Amino acid sequence: MRFDIITLFPELFAPFREAGVTRRAFESGQIDLRLWNPRDHALGNYRRVDDRPFGGGPGMVMLAEPLQRCLEAIRADRAEPAPVLLFSPAGAPLRHATVTDWAQSAGAILLCGRYEGIDQRFIDRYVDHQISLGDFVLSGGEIAAIALLDAVARLQPGVLQDADSHHQDSFNPALDGLLDCPHYTRPEVWQDAAVPAELLSGHHAQIAQWRRQQSLALTAHKRPDLIEAARLAGRLSAQDERYLKSLPPN
Numbered sequence: 001m002r003f004d005i006i007t008l009f010p011e012l013f014a015p016f017r018e019a020g021v022t023r024r025a026f027e028s029g030q031i032d033l034r035l036w037n038p039r040d041h042a043l044g045n046y047r048r049v050d051d052r053p054f055g056g057g058p059g060m061v062m063l064a065e066p067l068q069r070c071l072e073a074i075r076a077d078r079a080e081p082a083p084v085l086l087f088s089p090a091g092a093p094l095r096h097a098t099v100t101d102w103a104q105s106a107g108a109i110l111l112c113g114r115y116e117g118i119d120q121r122f123i124d125r126y127v128d129h130q131i132s133l134g135d136f137v138l139s140g141g142e143i144a145a146i147a148l149l150d151a152v153a154r155l156q157p158g159v160l161q162d163a164d165s166h167h168q169d170s171f172n173p174a175l176d177g178l179l180d181c182p183h184y185t186r187p188e189v190w191q192d193a194a195v196p197a198e199l200l201s202g203h204h205a206q207i208a209q210w211r212r213q214q215s216l217a218l219t220a221h222k223r224p225d226l227i228e229a230a231r232l233a234g235r236l237s238a239q240d241e242r243y244l245k246s247l248p249p250n
Contacts, residue, residue, distance in 0.1 A: 001107035001152075002032040004074045004082070005145055006067065008049065008114055010035035012142045016150070021160060025153035032107070033149070034077075038062075041069035050115055059116035067111070067122050074109055083128040086111045086118070087141035087148075091130030094148065096171035098131070102148065103155040110148070112141030176235035177226055181214035213243050221250055 005013065013035060017026045025031045039047045042063075050060040071084070085108045092098070102108065111118070111127065123130075133144050153159055170180045184195045198210035219226050227244070230236050236244075 001105060002078065003107045003149060004034045004036060004109045005112065006036050006038060006070055006109065007112040007142055008037060008039060009140065009142055010037055013146065016146050022150050022153035024159045025156045028158065030156045031153055036070050036074055038066040038070040041073060042066040053116060061116050062113060062118045064119040064122035067118065071109065071126060080106065082107055082109050084109045084111055084126050085129045085131060086113065086123060086127045087144035088113065088130045089132055089137060091132040094131050094133055099151040100155065103152045110145045112145050114140040175215060176230045178215045178219040178230060179223060179226065181211040181218065216240055216243055217247055220244055220247060
């Protein structure tokens with residue numbers, strides 16, 4: 001798959017491609033990542049990419065014309081059309097299901113805004129999807145783009161050492177969309193806190209039951225909305241429901 005990034009700061013992506021397990025997705029060519037600076041497509045001696053907003057107010061707004069020329073260059077370079085994705089507070093929250101869809105796609109053109117935003121006329125004409133990381137504002141879309149690319153990269157075959165590792169991730173359908181259970185490693189006792197006895201039992205069914213119950217308890221406490229979603233989707237068993245009823249109220 002191929003992702004083209006429109007960004008005024010392409011240097012921010014270099015460490016991401018060179019460190020951590022997700023670098024395997026780029027080294028193997030499973031993800032072809034190309035960076036495009038709209039300043040290279042701006043006119044004039046100053047290569048201007050922003051201007052003051054109509055109506056007044058603080059900050060600057062990214063100009064539509066350099067972005068249009070940059071987008072045209074990308075489309076001319078790509079063999080097939082690709083959707084344009086903008087990272088914006090107005091976008092839909094990024095979810096695991098969305099990441100999975102992009103991980104199975106042919107890629108996209110990711111638009112990273114800066115300053116006060118992008119001329120709305122460009123958004124109206126060229127942007128196909130808008131995504132938000134949450135109810136907060138970043139200085140630009142680059143961090144959001146890296147977050148999406150990281151989530152997509154780790155789902156590619158061979159990127160994680162254990163092919164089944166991501167199936168145990170929080171929000172994964174394999175966990176019925178619930179939060180993952182707590183994890184422990186050596187030593188068995190650390191600062192007077194012992195590893196739960198169930199994990200030391202060697203009894204696979206008992207361990208699986210403990211992990212399921214811990215997942216249910218953690219999700220019910222931290223994200224009850226995920227419990228309701230799993231219930232509505234018919235993903236909770238009668239045993240799950242009995243355990244949830246046994247939990248003390250939040």
